[in-house]
Amino acid sequence: MTTQTDLPVLADLGGTLIGEHAALFDDEAGGRIFINGQLAYVWGADQHGMRRLAASQLVETGVAQVNEVAAGFGVNTESLRRWRKSLDDAGLMGLAPVKKGPKRPSLLTxxxxxxxxxxxxxxxxxxxxxxxxxxxxxxxxxxxxxxxxxxxxxxxxxxxxxxxHEQPELPVLPSAIDRSAERAAAGLLEAAAPVFAPAARVRHAGLFLAFPALETTGLLSCAKEVYGALPNGFYGLDTILVDSVLRALAGEARAEGATRFDPQELGRVLGLDRAPEVKTIRRRISQLAETGKAGELIAALAAHHLAGTGPGGEDLAAILYVDGHVRAYQGRKKIGKIYSTRLKFPVPATEETWVTDAHGSPVFVVMAAPGASLAAELRDLLPELRTAVGDERRVLVGFDRGGWSPALFKHMDASGFDVLTWRKGSTEDIKEELFTEVSHTDEHGEEKTWSVADTLVDLPLTTTKKTGEVFTIRQISRIVAATGGGTRQIHILTTDHGLPAGEVVYRMGNRWRQENQFRYARMHFDLDSHDSYASTDDDQDRMVPDPARAKAYQKVVAARNAHAEAAAIADINLLELKTPPEGSKELTITVTSAMHNQAMAPLWEAENVLIAAEKAHKKIPAKLRLGDLNPGQQVLDTEVKMIHTGIRMAAYNTSMTIAREIRTNTGYRRATQEAHALMRQMFNQPGDIDTTIPGCLTIRLDPLPTKAKTTAAAELCQHLTATETRYPGTDLTLRYKIKNRT
Structure with missing residues (x-):
């Protein structure tokens, strides 16, 4: 018996294995592909199109995976993808190599x-x-x-x-300018002025893009108006505020976030040798809090915001939205509980009342009184809103059902504010023949249509002493899909009788922009963080609802339901007693007292339980002293929190302005979906600081990863440069550029 020699292995013959079934032989004379040992593709030395065809076919026929074929042919997966797409679009001609080089004489002489x-x-x-x-x-x-x-x-x-002036050679991250003399004399200086030195590859150079938008928020000017200046020290009021805003835009809004930055790197953006660190930031903010003027700062920011005009030239004070925001507390102190609609259960927390404009940008915020309803907060907020608006024009104020109060609606209407809210509670449906189609064109030019019924309704003023007094208000009704199938009607109430019905529906839906603002600020600006854990004793004499009364009322409700069921059963029992048995010829039925008492016994028992529950409920006082109910309860410090809230409002409005500029002043095709992501990418872009041009501070940013984003950044830089914004505390005009790709 003869023995058979082993067959040669393709890899031993110099072939490149592609997956488990194919091998490639590629040399100066051309190339060959073997599949399962059988010759499948052959090409010559100059037949690059045939080579690309073989690679594409290996993937299309499932012989090997994309990454295996790309590795075997020595190309990346993107090149292989382009070959396959060219084959699908133009056939074999699409794989022919394109001659490189100019196709006509260059215009760039x-x-x-x-x-x-x-x-x-x-x-x-x-x-x-x-x-x-x-x-x-x-x-x-x-x-x-x-x-x-x-x-x-x-x-x-x-x-x-x-x-x-074209891109000079700048030193790469030179040592910061020596400010030791100013630090030594810090107690004699109001603040150290920003001083910039030429530097290349500055890590946080992209944050310079925020200054034109930051100026429009009025944070620095309003803070100077309210506080004047901080006590003498190296870090002044402008530096502390600018540092806080820039850190917020970089994703670290809390003072503790300063530990995640290199102080020297962030100091280059501030024009200092080092950025302030956590201890300094807390001390300087505490010095502002000691003045007790945080409320004045918020009011000044609101007046500045409402004095301007919106992106389309609209009046920002014409439409405002109000909502409460619960900020949960996770510490060990004894803080009163508030029901959180987001968390779906009561938590130790503080509550704030926020006011935003028609675009969802924050305008005003106040700390709500413990246990106060949105309706009560709205009534107290109206004078401050009137001061912020600055004149007597009517303002449309939108809010959710938490502010439901017909008496409040009447008060707001008399005070020059129009109501915009959802109707609360059940009501009769509007007849379908009253519904007509209305439309509204939004700020983006998109037309929206709805089927609505525009009617007037009377709301009873139950809080007044006059019985039967009502408040007439306009109602806009819509038919929407119900949760369990079918349809239902929802109703919008407003005291503005001149606003088109389509715009009423649109403005009510726009209230969700405020919810989006809360969500975005929680994600990117640490809205729910506690910037100060200091607390004071709550007012022990403050009257609060007695929870025992609420529990007793639940027993009353249960007793009423049981009484209604017992009454229904008693009616059935009496009907059976009075009804002759089937087939009986007797026309009269005798009902004895014993039979009647037996039929009515469950009802009488339920009635006794109900009477006892109502008496027990009435005996319990509606309110108790906080000291008797929950002694030792505390409230968190609000002054430091309000200062940080003002800073976060400025940071939020700054980011919204930059994102809007990307959408409106650049040609970026995906700006509608990616404006905010691109903005954050620009803020984190490194670049150069150039001070060689007298009177100018030129920021030259590195190109972004893609050509489209780099082009958008260049267009944004050109637009921001046209604003001729000066760096705070200096006479340097900011100029922005994007480096050329090399």
Missing amino acids: EEKAAEIRSHRAGGASLRATAAATGVSTDTVRRAMAMTASPAAAPVATGQSATLQ
Whole structure:
């Protein structure tokens, strides 16, 4: 018997294994593919299209996986994906290699480059320069990156010379400017002024983008108006506030978040040798809190916000939304409990009442009194809102069912405020023939339509002494899908009789922007954090609802339900007694007292239980002293929290402004979906600080990962530069650029 020699293994012959079934032989003469030992594909040395076809077919036929084929052919998976797509779109011709190199003579001659630089020196944008010189924006970028000869570039003076200044060589992260002398004399200085030195590769350079939007919030100007200045020290009022806002925009809104930054790196953005650390931040904020003016700061911010105009030129004070926000407490102190609608159970917490504009941007916030309802807070808030609005014009105020009170509606209407809220409780449905179709076009130009019924309803004023007194209010009704199937009607109430019905529906739905603001601020600005754990004793003489009375009332409700069931059973029993048996010829039925008493016994027993429950409920007082009910209860400090809340409001409005600028002033195609994500990416972008141009602070950011995002960042930089914002505390005008890709 002869023995058979082992068959040669493809890998031993120099082949590259691709998965478990294929092998590739690729050399100067061409290439071959073997599948399960059988020759399947062959190509010559210059037949690159056939080589790409073989790679694509290995994936399409399932012989090997994408990553296996890409590794075997020495390409990345993206190249293989493009080959397969070209094969699907254009067949084999789509795989033919494209000859590299210019397809026509280049337009970028020395003369054309000089012309382009001349237009850019005059302050024209990339697009304007491209249109004026007849080239593309990419050609403009290449021309600006070229080293122009002295003869080719025109000599510019003044502002043109500063615009013509091109990316100097900056030292990479040089040592910070020595501020030891100012630190030694800190007790004699009001504050250390920002001083910037040229530096490349600054880690937090993207945060400079926030300053034009931060100026529009009025935080720095309002703080100076309210507080004047902090006690003498190295870190002044502007520095503490700017540092807090920038940290919030970088994702660390709490003072403890300063530990997650290198003080020297963040100090470069503040113009100092080091950023303030946790202990300093807490001490300086506490010094502000000692003045007791946090409420004045919030009021000043509200007046500044409402004095401006919205993105489309609309009046920000025309429409306001009010809602309560519960901030849960997780510490060990004895804090009163409040029901949290988000958590679905009572928790130790404090409650705030927030006011936002029509776009959901925070305007005003006050700490709610313990145990106060939204209706009570609204009544107390109206004078402060009137002060913030600054005149006697009517303002539409939207809120949810927590503010339901017909007496409040009447009071607001008399005070110059229009109500916008949902109707609470059950009511009769509106006849279907009264429904008509209405529409409204929102700020984005999108038209929305609804089927509504516009009617008037009378709400009883149960709190007044006059019986039967009512308040007439406008009701907008809609038919919506019910949870268990079918449809149901929902009703919107408003005292504004001139507002179109479509806009009433749209504005009521827009109240969810306030909920979105709470959610976004919790996620990115630590809205629910406790910036101070200091507390004071609650007012022990404050009258609070007695929980025993509420429990007793539940027993009354249960007794009433049992009484109603017993009455129904008694009626059935009496009916049976009075009804002759089936088939009986007797026309009269004799009901004895014993039979009647037996039929009525369950009802009499339920009635006795109900009477006893009602008497027990009436004996319990409605309210008790807090000291008797819950001695030792405390309330958290609000002054420090309100200062940090004002800072977070400014940070939130800053981020909303930048995101809106990305949507409206850049050509980024996915700006509607990704404006906020792109904004946060820009804030975390490194870059250079250039102070070589007198009177200017030029921030040159590194390119972003993709061309589309880099282009959007460049357009945003151009728009922000046009605002000519000055860095706080200096005479330096901020200029923004994006570096050219090398």
